[in-house]
Every structure is written in C-alpha cells, then in structure tokens.
Amino acid sequence: MSEPLLQVRSIFRNFGALRANDDVSLDVQVGEIVGLIGPNGAGKSTFFNIIAGALAPTRGQILFEGRDVTALVPANRCRLGIARTFQVVRSFDSMSVIDNIVVGSLLRNHDARTARHMACEVLEFVELEARADTPAGDLTSPEKRRLELARALATRPKLLLLDEVMAGLTPTEALRGIALVKRIRETGVAIIMVEHVMEIVMPLVDRIVVLDLGKIIASGSAAEITTDPLVVAAYLGDSIRA
Amino acid sequence: MDRALQASRSSFAERHIAEASARRRRQLVAVALFALVAACLPLFVTDVYTLNVVILTLMYLALSTGWNILGGYCGQISLGHAIYFGIGAYGTVLLYMMAGVVPWIGLLVSAALAAGLALALGYFCFRLAGHYYTIATIVIAEAALLLVLNWDWTGAALGLQLPFGPDSWATLQFGRTKVPYFYFVLALSLLAWLTAWIIEGARWGYWWRAVKDDAEAAGSLGVNIFYSKMGASAISAFFTAVGGAFYALFTSYIDPNSVFGFRISLLIALPAVLGGIGTLWGPAIGAVLLIPLGEVTRSYIGGSGSGADLVTYGALVVMVSLLRPEGLVSLLHLRKRTRGARP
Numbered sequence: 001m002s003e004p005l006l007q008v009r010s011i012f013r014n015f016g017a018l019r020a021n022d023d024v025s026l027d028v029q030v031g032e033i034v035g036l037i038g039p040n041g042a043g044k045s046t047f048f049n050i051i052a053g054a055l056a057p058t059r060g061q062i063l064f065e066g067r068d069v070t071a072l073v074p075a076n077r078c079r080l081g082i083a084r085t086f087q088v089v090r091s092f093d094s095m096s097v098i099d100n101i102v103v104g105s106l107l108r109n110h111d112a113r114t115a116r117h118m119a120c121e122v123l124e125f126v127e128l129e130a131r132a133d134t135p136a137g138d139l140t141s142p143e144k145r146r147l148e149l150a151r152a153l154a155t156r157p158k159l160l161l162l163d164e165v166m167a168g169l170t171p172t173e174a175l176r177g178i179a180l181v182k183r184i185r186e187t188g189v190a191i192i193m194v195e196h197v198m199e200i201v202m203p204l205v206d207r208i209v210v211l212d213l214g215k216i217i218a219s220g221s222a223a224e225i226t227t228d229p230l231v232v233a234a235y236l237g238d239s240i241r242a
Numbered sequence: 243m244d245r246a247l248q249a250s251r252s253s254f255a256e257r258h259i260a261e262a263s264a265r266r267r268r269q270l271v272a273v274a275l276f277a278l279v280a281a282c283l284p285l286f287v288t289d290v291y292t293l294n295v296v297i298l299t300l301m302y303l304a305l306s307t308g309w310n311i312l313g314g315y316c317g318q319i320s321l322g323h324a325i326y327f328g329i330g331a332y333g334t335v336l337l338y339m340m341a342g343v344v345p346w347i348g349l350l351v352s353a354a355l356a357a358g359l360a361l362a363l364g365y366f367c368f369r370l371a372g373h374y375y376t377i378a379t380i381v382i383a384e385a386a387l388l389l390v391l392n393w394d395w396t397g398a399a400l401g402l403q404l405p406f407g408p409d410s411w412a413t414l415q416f417g418r419t420k421v422p423y424f425y426f427v428l429a430l431s432l433l434a435w436l437t438a439w440i441i442e443g444a445r446w447g448y449w450w451r452a453v454k455d456d457a458e459a460a461g462s463l464g465v466n467i468f469y470s471k472m473g474a475s476a477i478s479a480f481f482t483a484v485g486g487a488f489y490a491l492f493t494s495y496i497d498p499n500s501v502f503g504f505r506i507s508l509l510i511a512l513p514a515v516l517g518g519i520g521t522l523w524g525p526a527i528g529a530v531l532l533i534p535l536g537e538v539t540r541s542y543i544g545g546s547g548s549g550a551d552l553v554t555y556g557a558l559v560v561m562v563s564l565l566r567p568e569g570l571v572s573l574l575h576l577r578k579r580t581r582g583a584r585p
C-alpha cells in the first residue's frame with residue numbers, strides 16, 4: 001500500500017487533569033473519507049485542532065505526506081494541503097461572500113483576478129452564487145456552513161477536516177449537504193468528518209472511527225461499528241436510550 | 243449538455259469579475275473628479291485662514307487614510323501614530339538643519355525610518371491582543387514624547403525653527419503663499435487614497451480584512467497573521483511620517499507637544515472612525531467634516547489650549563457611534579443595503 005496521506009501517531013493532549021486525547025493514532029489514505037464519531041466531550045474537536053495546528057499536542061506526532069508537521073502553524077499546514085471548518089461557524093462578516101472565498105483561493109493564486117475567478121467556481125460548486133455580493137454576516141446559518149466549506153475548498157486541500165458541518169440543518173438542507181460532500185469526494189480530496197448523526201455519516205464514509213473519553217475505542221466499516229458492543233455501550237446506547 | 247453547463251459556469255465568473263472591475267473603475271473616476279474639483283479650489287479660496295483650514299483638512303485626510311490601512315483594514319487600532327508623525331517632522335527638519343539634506347530626501351528617509359520603527363515595535367506589540375495593543379501604542383508614543391522633550395540636540399521643549407530660505411520647490415519652503423503646500427498635500431492625499439485602493443484589490447487587502455474579522459479562521463486558510471499586521475503597520479507608519487514631514491515644512495516650526503502629542507494620534511484616528519473604519523471613503527468623509535468643524539470651534543470658542551475642538555470631536559464621534567456605528571460612509575450604502583436585506 002502507498003504511504004498514507006496523514007499519519008497521526010500517538011497523540012496526547014491534556015487540559016489540566018483532563019485527558020482530551022489519550023494515545024490517539026490514525027492513518028488516512030489519499031482520497032479516503034473517514035467519519036469520526038463519539039459522544040459530547042469525547043475529544044473530537046480537540047483532535048481536529050491538533051491535526052490543523054490550532055492546538056499543540058502534549059505528546060505525539062503528525063505526519064502529512066510523510067513529512068513531520070507537528071511544529072507547523074495552521075497557515076503553513078494549510079499551504080501543504082490541510083484545510084478545515086470550525087464547529088462554531090466562523091465567517092469574515094464584514095466581507096462579502098465572494099471575498100470570503102477569495103481569501104482562501106489567494107493561497108494558490110497570487111493574482112487577485114485569477115483568485116476571484118477560482119472563487120466564483122467554488123461558489124458555484126457549493127451553490128451559493130446568488131449570494132456572491134451579500135455581506136457574509138447576513139447569511140443564514142446553513143448558508144454560512146456552506147460558505148465555510150467553500151472557503152476551505154478554495155485553498156485546494158488534499159485533506160479536509162469537517163467539524164459537524166451538518167449540525168443544526170433541517171433534513172432537506174442536510175440532504176443538500178450530503179450531496180455536496182459526495183461531490184467533494186469525487187474530486188479526490190480526503191475528508192475526516194465529525195458528525196453526531198449516524199445516518200449522515202454512514203452513507204458517506206469509507207470507515208468510521210469512534211472516540212470516547214479521548215481514546216479510539218473502535219474503527220471499521222459502518223456495519224462493524226454499529227454492532228460493536230463497546231460502541232453501542234459508549235455512544236449508540238446513549239441515543240437508543242434517549 | 244456538459245458543455246452548456248461549462249459555459250454557464252464560466253459566464254457567472256466572467257460576469258461577476260466584469261462587475262467587480264467596473265465597480266473599482268468607478269471609484270477611480272470618482273476620485274479623479276474630486277481631485278479635479280479640489281485642484282481648482284485655490285482659484286476661489288484666496289483667504290489665508292480658509293486655505294489653511296483646507297490644507298489641514300487634506301493633511302488629516304491623508305493621515306487618516308494611512309491610519310486606516312492598519313486600523314481599518316487590518317483591525318489593529320493604534321492610538322500612538324503621533325510617534326511616526328513626530329519622526330517624520332523631526333527627522334526631516336533635523337536632517338535639513340544638521341546635514342543639509344533637502345526635505346524631499348529627508349522626508350523619504352524619515353518615512354523609511356518610521357516604517358522600520360513600526361516593524362520593530364510590531365515585532366513585540368503584535369503578540370498582544372486587541373485592547374492591549376492599543377494601550378501599548380499609547381504608552382510608547384507618550385514615552386517618545388517624553389524622550390524628545392528632554393533631548394537637547396532636538397531643541398528639547400523649545401522645539402525647532404526651520405531656517406528661512408527663498409521660496410523653492412527644491413527645499414519645499416514657501417513663505418509668501420500657501421498654495422504650493424496645498425498642491426503638495428493634495429498629491430499626498432491622492433497617493434494615500436490610491437494606496438488604499440490598490441490594497442483593497444490586492445492579496446494583502448483580502449488577507450488583512452480576514453485577519454481583522456477573525457484571525458484564527460484567516461490562519462486556517464493559509465494567511466500569515468503576523469506578517470499581515472507587520473506589512474500594514476509599515477505602510478501606515480510610512481504615510482504618517484510623510485504627513486509629519488509635510489506639517490513641519492508647512493508650519494516651519496515644530497515642538498514635541500505639537501507633533502508627538504496624544505492629540506495628534508487622536509486627530510489621525512478620528513476621521514476614519516467617524517467616516518467609516520475599514521472603508522475606502524470613510525477617512526476622507528470624516529476628515530472633510532471633522533477638521534473644518536474643529537478649526538471653526540477652536541477659533542470661535544477659544545484658543546488651542548482650551549480643547550473646545552476636542553470636545554466637538556468627542557461629541558461627534560459619540561453621536562456617530564450611537565446612530566451609525568459603521569460610520570458616516572454607510573449612509574451612502576443605505577439604498578443598496580435595504581434592497582439586499584432579507585425580510
């Protein structure tokens with residue numbers, strides 16, 4: 001097998017006495033879609049922040065395309081091809097929707113005009129072109145989610161980290177979101193996606209990884225995961241009981 | 243079918259880009275018209291006092307436009323720009339008096355010095371967040387004021403008087419008429435505006451605005467936050483220092499309080515805040531309203547010591563921030579906004 005795109009080796013992250021990530025390791029192949037699930041506070045966002053460079057791990061190592069990126073700041077990791085969205089949406093509210101995306105596309109195009117051209121294409125890809133000149137602050141929250149995705153895509157990533165991009169969407173909007181992620185997958189970008197709703201993750205991903213109390217407790221296909229007694233106890237049990 | 247889709251796709255991009263460039267061209271046309279009208283002003287304004295006010299207005303317009311590059315686009319609110327203004331003023335005068343360097347060269351050297359200092363200060367201060375950065379700028383500028391007040395070789399508290407020479411564009415000294423100063427400062431304002439215009443359409447402009455709105459999100463898109471702030475800071479300091487040099491030549495007398503004082507820092511920032519921070523026209527609108535008003539209040543109510551003009555500025559800023567927090571320039575967009583708003 002060829003070298004994995006991303007290799008996360010034995011990551012630990014403590015917040016005071018709390019172990020938010022406890023010996024987490026994960027390989028992601030080129031073009032692979034991995035679903036990351038787990039109960040609230042399991043450490044999923046912490047794990048994302050460590051991969052993206054927003055948080056430093058207490059211990060452990062991250063390799064991207066075989067290169068150690070553990071010491072790089074988020075901007076430099078983005079340059080190498082790691083892009084992300086945030087669990088709590090972050091848009092550049094004083095800028096128009098298209099300008100938000102231009103910020104991303106400028107990473108690969110030094111000339112603002114070509115960057116704008118590319119931003120327009122990405123905008124159409126996420127079906128937001130009708131809102132091109134709207135201030136980002138005026139968007140609805142599902143629109144803001146798509147804008148955030150567009151901005152990340154505009155940096156031409158090889159790996160995309162999606163932190164609950166479907167959260168808070170109505171069923172129709174969620175279907176649109178799923179279709180969008182499928183289209184992204186077709187472009188060959190590898191994705192790690194955190195979602196709470198299993199029905200959303202299952203049809204989209206090649207593999208599911210379950211995090212609980214900072215540890216990976218299971219990893220496998222959707223079918224394997226749903227029957228794993230550990231997972232049922234830690235995660236699915238909650239939703240069945242609820 | 244596929245080709246039709248392709249065509250419709252690229253047509254959206256093409257149309258959008260055409261619209262965007264048309265918008266930017268219109269801004270250029272507008273500024274050219276303003277400049278033309280302004281260039282004719284000396285034909286009508288013959289009264290020395292009024293011309294003085296016009297010149298000061300244009301000077302603060304240029305200064306505030308320069309301040310806006312850092313404070314408006316990049317979101318780093320400095321209330322210590324007097325330090326760059328003072329360096330421009332003192333640098334140009336000292337170089338002329340001590341080494342005979344002509345003011346044209348002197349002002350460029352001092353402006354480069356100011357930009358260098360901005361980088362050095364930024365290296366430390368841009369690690370501070372938000373309000374702490376602003377406080378640091380105030381403290382540093384006050385420290386500079388105290389230093390200069392106590393330096394004998396800069397004339398200490400007494401200040402410096404430019405030696406009188408014949409009227410000449412080479413030394414930028416004009417004793418008989420103020421009109422050449424008017425054209426100099428008009429050119430400076432245009433240059434500052436044009437720089438802001440170029441930045442708005444360039445890589446840096448997008449990155450700076452992203453840093454201002456959400457630095458962490460900007461970083462996640464590959465934007466180097468620290469370099470962005472440093473770049474904006476250097477350009478901003480450069481223009482501020484050129485403004486200071488102009489002021490020194492224009493008044494031909496400077497002292498520490500009049501160029502390094504907090505009052506200058508305020509007057510540089512206020513027009514942008516009033517007119518619309520982070521906008522292309524905001525500083526200009528703010529300066530055109532604020533500076534004449536301040537000058538008039540000052541001459542009718544009391545001398546420069548009483549602070550009547552500062553009270554007026556304060557009242558205006560409070561009013562604007564209560565009624566139109568985005569600044570006066572947002573009045574221009576009123577129509578567009580309501581059309582675009584959702585029910």
Ligand SMILES: Nc1ncnc2c1ncn2[C@@H]1O[C@H](COP(=O)(O)OP(=O)(O)OP(=O)(O)O)[C@@H](O)[C@H]1O
Pocket residue numbers: 015018020038039040041042043044045046047087
């Ligand atoms: N900056 C921080 N300081 C202190 N504790 C933190 C910090 N960030 C996260 N934590 C804690 O670490 C644990 C893991 O948090 P994390 O946000 O990674 O969970 P999550 O799996 O993303 O949860 P959710 O599903 O609610 O988003 C939580 O207990 C959280 O309170």
Ligand SMILES: [Mg+2]
Pocket residue numbers: 044045046087163
């Ligand atoms: Mg989370």
